[in-house]
Amino acid sequence: MNIACIAHDEKKDDLVAFMTAYEQVFSGHTLYATGTTGKRIMEATSLNLHMFRSGPLGGDQQIGAMIAENKMDAVLFFRDPLTAQPHEPDINALIRLSDVYSIPLATNMATAELLVNALKRGELEWRRVIAERTEGDRHD
Structure with a gap:
C-alpha cells in the first residue's frame, strides 16, 4: 500500500511517535511524506520514505496528484486545528480529493490508530483491487 504522512509543525512530534510505535506495520508498505515530516520520521525510525516538498511549497498538492491518479491508498495527516495555516486552500483540496476518491484519511492519532489496525x-x-482495475483501464 502507498501511504502518505503529513503533519503540521505542532503535530510532527505526534506523527513521529506514531510512526515509531507502528514501525513494524509500516515497514511493509511504500511511504511518502512532505518535507520536514518525512525527514523527522526517517531520523527516528529505520523507515524509508519518498520525499515531497514541504506542505506550503506544494507537497500537499503532490500527494493530492497521487490521490487523483489513484496511486495513494491512505493518508495520515496530523493537522493542527488551532493554528491558521497559510496554505489552507491546499489542505482543504487534499481533504476533498481524499473524499472524492474514497481514500482513507486520518487527521489525528485516534483515527490513525484505527486505520493502522485495519x-x-x-x-x-480493496484498495489493491481498485488500483489494479484503474491501471487496467489506463491500458485499454
Whole structure:
C-alpha cells in the first residue's frame, strides 16, 4: 500500500511517535511524506520514505496528484486545528480529493490508530483491487 504522512509543525512530534510505535506495520508498505515530516520520521525510525516538498511549497498538492491518479491508498495527516495555516486552500483540496476518491484519511492519532489496525488486519485490500482495475483501464 502507498501511504502518505503529513503533519503540521505542532503535530510532527505526534506523527513521529506514531510512526515509531507502528514501525513494524509500516515497514511493509511504500511511504511518502512532505518535507520536514518525512525527514523527522526517517531520523527516528529505520523507515524509508519518498520525499515531497514541504506542505506550503506544494507537497500537499503532490500527494493530492497521487490521490487523483489513484496511486495513494491512505493518508495520515496530523493537522493542527488551532493554528491558521497559510496554505489552507491546499489542505482543504487534499481533504476533498481524499473524499472524492474514497481514500482513507486520518487527521489525528485516534483515527490513525484505527486505520493502522485495519491495515494490519488486511481490511484495506480493496484498495489493491481498485488500483489494479484503474491501471487496467489506463491500458485499454
